[in-house]
Amino acid sequence: MTVPVMRPWLGVEESTAVADVLASGWIAQGPRVQAFEEAMAERLGADHAVAVSSCTAGLHLVLHSLGLGPTDEVVVPSLSFIATANTVTAAGARPVFADVDPVTQNLTPDTITDALTARTAAVMVVHQAGVPADLVPIAAFCARHGLALVEDAACALGSTYRGSPVGSGSRAAVFSFHPRKVITTGEGGLVATDDVELAQRLRRLREHGMSASAHDRHASGSVVIEEYLEAGFNMRMTDLQAAIGLVQLDRLDHIVAERRDLAARYQAALTPLAGIRTVTDPPWGTTNFQSFWMVLEPDLDLGRDEVLEALLVEGVSARRGIMAAHLEPAYRGRIREGRLPVTEYLTRRSLILPLFHAMTDAEQDATLSVLCRLAGRRP
Numbered sequence: 541m542t543v544p545v546m547r548p549w550l551g552v553e554e555s556t557a558v559a560d561v562l563a564s565g566w567i568a569q570g571p572r573v574q575a576f577e578e579a580m581a582e583r584l585g586a587d588h589a590v591a592v593s594s595c596t597a598g599l600h601l602v603l604h605s606l607g608l609g610p611t612d613e614v615v616v617p618s619l620s621f622i623a624t625a626n627t628v629t630a631a632g633a634r635p636v637f638a639d640v641d642p643v644t645q646n647l648t649p650d651t652i653t654d655a656l657t658a659r660t661a662a663v664m665v666v667h668q669a670g671v672p673a674d675l676v677p678i679a680a681f682c683a684r685h686g687l688a689l690v691e692d693a694a695c696a697l698g699s700t701y702r703g704s705p706v707g708s709g710s711r712a713a714v715f716s717f718h719p720r721k722v723i724t725t726g727e728g729g730l731v732a733t734d735d736v737e738l739a740q741r742l743r744r745l746r747e748h749g750m751s752a753s754a755h756d757r758h759a760s761g762s763v764v765i766e767e768y769l770e771a772g773f774n775m776r777m778t779d780l781q782a783a784i785g786l787v788q789l790d791r792l793d794h795i796v797a798e799r800r801d802l803a804a805r806y807q808a809a810l811t812p813l814a815g816i817r818t819v820t821d822p823p824w825g826t827t828n829f830q831s832f833w834m835v836l837e838p839d840l841d842l843g844r845d846e847v848l849e850a851l852l853v854e855g856v857s858a859r860r861g862i863m864a865a866h867l868e869p870a871y872r873g874r875i876r877e878g879r880l881p882v883t884e885y886l887t888r889r890s891l892i893l894p895l896f897h898a899m900t901d902a903e904q905d906a907t908l909s910v911l912c913r914l915a916g917r918r919p
């Protein structure tokens with residue numbers, strides 16, 4: 541048996557939706573993107589949703605809209621996929637790395653405080669692996685210090701915070717539809733916002749700064765000569781992707797429910813094992829378990845790579861836990877090693893187990909039996 545770390549759910553409905561777009565003759569950003577945005581806004585409880593080519597692109601656009609310069613700093617967790625930090629660099633500002641809470645793997649007002657300087661302009665919170673960050677105290681902190689707050693919600697579609705979807709009521713929360721996420725469009729992203737001016741600006745920036753989109757001009761039936769109001773980008777989602785996204789969105793609740801059941805089964809088997817700690821829901825919300833991570837506690841005489849190797853031998857494809865950007869060549873030297881102790885511990889001692897909606901009990905048991913054997917217990 542081989543167990544992949546992730547298997548997206550793609551069926552005949554997606555094929556049909558893509559075939560319909562092809563038959564329509566309009567495959568670039570158009571009516572399907574608009575329909576996807578409307579469906580996502582409704583799902584998230586956001587006033588506006590702006591689809592883009594990736595979460596990285598969406599974060600870049602949001603940061604660009606803040607008008608940051610080379611002396612501006614944006615506090616980000618180092619413990620995140622490197623795109624989080626890269627978007628700050630791409631927007632012309634400087635990422636400053638903060639440590640995270642050991643239980644949620646997310647920023648807190650305390651960890652942000654340690655990274656604050658007179659040049660801090662914004663904070664980018666990540667809902668890491670789908671676990672919602674405790675946003676209300678962070679928003680209050682940012683308001684007190686006059687800082688913009690941006691949510692990297694790449695992993696968090698289907699997670700909730702204080703009873704609402706992550707991203708509702710936000711000034712800017714950005715989601716990813718990469719195939720490792722709970723639903724996918726191949727590549728793709730989306731900004732949710734309650735700020736109408738920001739939404740308008742993002743729509744313009746994603747399409748070269750144009751005053752009227754290519755599809756709107758085409759659909760108008762009259763001669764429309766567009767203007768280019770500011771220097772923009774090409775960060776559009778295509779109708780082919782949006783058509784897949786619409787089908788996937790219908791599957792979201794089912795996928796999250798399956799993931800939560802599988803996660804509960806992992807937790808029941810792993811929690812009794814001494815020295816293993818797993819991801820859980822925080823008190824303020826629910827996670828979609830976009831990634832099921834576990835940490836090897838210090839007293840457990842077992843290395844992360846040893847566990848990955850033992851799983852691989854049995855055909856189980858696990859992954860290292862969340863990376864730490866400040867330890868990578870791209871950002872090494874920005875902050876002295878040892879200054880982010882929780883981040884460094886988590887990145888070296890955690891791993892991500894396979895989890896996908898259609899995972900069978902046999903596939904999960906194959907994973908668990910290796911872990912139970914290594915941790916000294918039978919399943």
Ligand SMILES: Cc1ncc(COP(=O)(O)O)c(C=O)c1O
Nearest residue numbers: 594595596621623694716717718
């Ligand atoms: C926390 C986080 N931010 C940003 C991204 C980038 O998303 P995308 O691949 O859609 O650009 C990812 C993707 O893995 C992520 O995990």
